Every structure is written in structure tokens, then in C-alpha cells.
Amino acid sequence: MPCLLRNGEVIPTIDDLDENYGVKGSKILVRIDINSPIDPRTGRILDDTRIRAHAKTIRELSERGAAVVLISHQGRPGEPDFTSLEPHSKVLSDRLGMTVKFVDDVIGPAARQAIKELKPGEILLLDNTRLVSEEIIEATPEKHAGSIFVQRLAPLFNYYINDAFATAHRSQPSIVGFPMLLPSAAGRVLERELHALSKLYKPEERPRVFVLGGGKVHDTLRILEYLHANRAADRILATGLVAELFMVAKGINIGRKNIEVLEAKGILALVPRARRLLLRGLPLETPVDFVTEHNGEVRVEAVGTGIEGVIRDIGPQTISMYSEMMKEARLIVLRGPAGVIEDPRFRKGTEELVKSAAESNAYVIIGGGHLNVIASNLGLADKENMHLSTGGGALLLFLAGEDLPGLTALAKSARKFFPQLSAKHST
Numbered sequence: 001m002p003c004l005l006r007n008g009e010v011i012p013t014i015d016d017l018d019e020n021y022g023v024k025g026s027k028i029l030v031r032i033d034i035n036s037p038i039d040p041r042t043g044r045i046l047d048d049t050r051i052r053a054h055a056k057t058i059r060e061l062s063e064r065g066a067a068v069v070l071i072s073h074q075g076r077p078g079e080p081d082f083t084s085l086e087p088h089s090k091v092l093s094d095r096l097g098m099t100v101k102f103v104d105d106v107i108g109p110a111a112r113q114a115i116k117e118l119k120p121g122e123i124l125l126l127d128n129t130r131l132v133s134e135e136i137i138e139a140t141p142e143k144h145a146g147s148i149f150v151q152r153l154a155p156l157f158n159y160y161i162n163d164a165f166a167t168a169h170r171s172q173p174s175i176v177g178f179p180m181l182l183p184s185a186a187g188r189v190l191e192r193e194l195h196a197l198s199k200l201y202k203p204e205e206r207p208r209v210f211v212l213g214g215g216k217v218h219d220t221l222r223i224l225e226y227l228h229a230n231r232a233a234d235r236i237l238a239t240g241l242v243a244e245l246f247m248v249a250k251g252i253n254i255g256r257k258n259i260e261v262l263e264a265k266g267i268l269a270l271v272p273r274a275r276r277l278l279l280r281g282l283p284l285e286t287p288v289d290f291v292t293e294h295n296g297e298v299r300v301e302a303v304g305t306g307i308e309g310v311i312r313d314i315g316p317q318t319i320s321m322y323s324e325m326m327k328e329a330r331l332i333v334l335r336g337p338a339g340v341i342e343d344p345r346f347r348k349g350t351e352e353l354v355k356s357a358a359e360s361n362a363y364v365i366i367g368g369g370h371l372n373v374i375a376s377n378l379g380l381a382d383k384e385n386m387h388l389s390t391g392g393g394a395l396l397l398f399l400a401g402e403d404l405p406g407l408t409a410l411a412k413s414a415r416k417f418f419p420q421l422s423a424k425h426s427t
């Protein structure tokens, strides 16, 4: 069953590719996203979540008899986490229990030779795609199809698979160029993401409750504007700095110190936009109490005449109120932590909300690095009603209703290479 996008367009899966073209004996280029946090001093990979996530796709393609060549970026040029992928190949070998060869080249003779020599069932990881300067240019799929990156590698492959949902918001050669030239499909990570996110546009999945917090307030405001314009949320439970912004917009006194925090982060400038949404009837709730820090002392303060300390987490009354509100939901989306979870003293609000969502009757989509870690640590990652998204920026843009170039390119490719599939689903 292919994946369906919001606009009804189709993206083939590995099964569609195998059925229509045959995977056995082929050579497949697989774009994964194993961009991971790296310790700048030691170069050690600090979290292998993304590496583990792709294991299923890679193993499956290898077992179906394909020679599998993997590409990914790591960091951005000039940043401390812009590194070679050699350590990633070792972690990947270990998590897969299969040998993953590595070549410290992307499009040069060494990489092309290693690709040519790769046998069915074998796996090869090329080096960081962003070593190729074209990879950091954003351009159309057609333009990137003509890039040196794509022109050098595409002739060596039968197919292209995109498994990098977390990079689907980038219009870069390794994401959008190859689908223009090769029959292409979504890998298992991307397929799972699209399946989970498709619930966002199914009318039966209501009421929909969005629990939105964290520090990326600009991005969250864009999500809220989209949700409002499309009447896509039945209830929004604000936490983190998002809640503080909306409380100011409602005229609630959050105390001088917290106003200063918002000002320093450039969030106060967003108040008029937040107020406009509220005036237009955005169904958004704000906390009734907080855990605050005042002169080194941690306490619970109720919202009312003004908050004295610095807000660090939502309080117990808010946890019960929000948990109660989640009970009626069919779909819950949680994005961004409710408090400063880096400090264990301020983790309770986020943990309790994640637990309440998991215990509800709803399907739960969890987005963002911080919440993923919390859900995994609570042992909830494999719960049937939970989907832990691998996407950071990509998920934010998807939730804000934007078309992701990586997905658009796959759909465009499907119209060319899988015309029957596209026709069947457009009727």
C-alpha cells in the first residue's frame, strides 16, 4: 500500500518498488538521516536513535538481495559536529549485526569504485554528503538532477530510496535530485512517519489535541496559525515558553522575571500575532500553576496576582487539568517539553503529560528530540498507540502545513515511474 500525502499524491513503498521493478540483484541508493549529536571533544556519537531507526530498511533491502549504498549528512560545514561518517558505520554495523563497509569519499573515484564492486546483500556507507558543496544548495529537483553530485552517482544505481524524513524539508541534491532520474520509493522510516502523520488529515481522528511547548516559539506560532486557518485542532494545551507567550497575549501577569526571559529571547515581539489568534477563537489553554525557581528555592506558584520566581515547569494543577483534557482525544500531538527538562527537578510536567497521553485512548504522535528521549526513558517508545517521530525541523514544517520538498520530489518521481499507482489513487 503506497503512502498518501495530504494532497492525495502517492509515494511508493519498498513493496511497490519490489512488485513493479524487482529489488533482487539491484543496486539501491538509500538516503538516510543519521545526523546525530556528537561530543565535540571526543567525536563520540552521543545518541544512536536515528542510526537504529534505519536498521529495518537496510536489513530488509539487503535480505531481499539488493546491494545497498547509504548516504547521509552529519552536521553543517563549519560546525563542530560536521564530521566524517566513519564512526557511524561502526555503530550501524553493530546495531544491524551486519558488516557496513565505509569509504571516505562521496562522489569521487574511490566512492564510485566501491559502489561498482558492491555485491548483492552487501552494505556500503559513503562519507558525509555535505562534503560535496552542492549538497548545501537549495534548488529545484530538476536543477539538482543536473548537479555533479547526482550525475556522478545516479548512473551507478537502479533505484533510489528516501528514508530520511528528518531531512525531507531540505531541497538538496541527495534528497530531491535522484528521484527525478531513478524509480524511487520511501524507506520504512519514512513510510512509518507518513502513515502516522496521515492521521492528521483523517476526519474520523477527532477530537485532536495538540500539546505544544518547548523553546522554538517562532516555529510553534507558525504551526498554530496553520492549525487555526484549517480548523485542524480541537484543543491546544500550551506549555513551555509557548504558554508564557500566550499568557502575556491574554493579559495574564507572569511576573517581571519571566517577561525579561521572553524579551531576551525575542519572544515578546510575537505577542500581537498570538493575540490575533486568540481573538479569532484559537482553542488554546494556558497553565494555571507553575513550578518556579526563586533565589535558588523551588516552589509551586498559582497563576493569579503575578508569578514571583522564574518559570521552570508546569505545576500539579495544570498537569491534572491537561491530563483530563487529553482523555477525550482520538489523536494527540505532543511537541516540545513542558519545562526545562535538562534539570531533573523540572522534568515532572513533561513526563506526566507524556504518560497521560500514552495511557489515553488516543493515537499519540511525539515530536522533537527532547520528548523522544523522555518517552524512551519511560519505556513508552514501543507502545502501540505511540509514534515517536524522527523529525525535528521537518516535523515542525509538516505540522505547519508546508509541503516538504523531499516528499514532493518522491511524489513527482512516482508520476513518472509508477504511473499506474498514481492514477489508481488519484481517482
Ligand SMILES: Nc1ncnc2c1ncn2[C@@H]1O[C@H](COP(=O)(O)OP(=O)(O)OP(=O)(O)O)[C@@H](O)[C@H]1O
Residues within 6 Å of the ligand: 213, 214, 215, 216, 217, 239, 240, 241, 311, 312, 313, 335, 336, 337, 338, 339, 340, 341, 342, 367, 368, 369, 370, 371, 391, 392, 393
Ligand atoms: N518554561 C521554560 N523556560 C525556558 N526554557 C524552556 C521552558 N520550557 C521548555 N524550555 C526549553 O525548551 C527546550 C526544548 O525546546 P525545543 O522546541 O527545542 O524542543 P525539542 O522537542 O527538543 O525540538 P527539536 O528536537 O526540534 O530540537 C529545552 O531546552 C527546554 O529547556
Ligand SMILES: O=C(O)[C@H](O)COP(=O)(O)O
Residues within 6 Å of the ligand: 033, 035, 075, 076, 166, 167, 170, 391, 392, 393, 394
Ligand atoms: O537534524 C535535522 O533536523 C536534520 O538532520 C536536518 O539537518 P539540517 O537542519 O542541518 O539540514
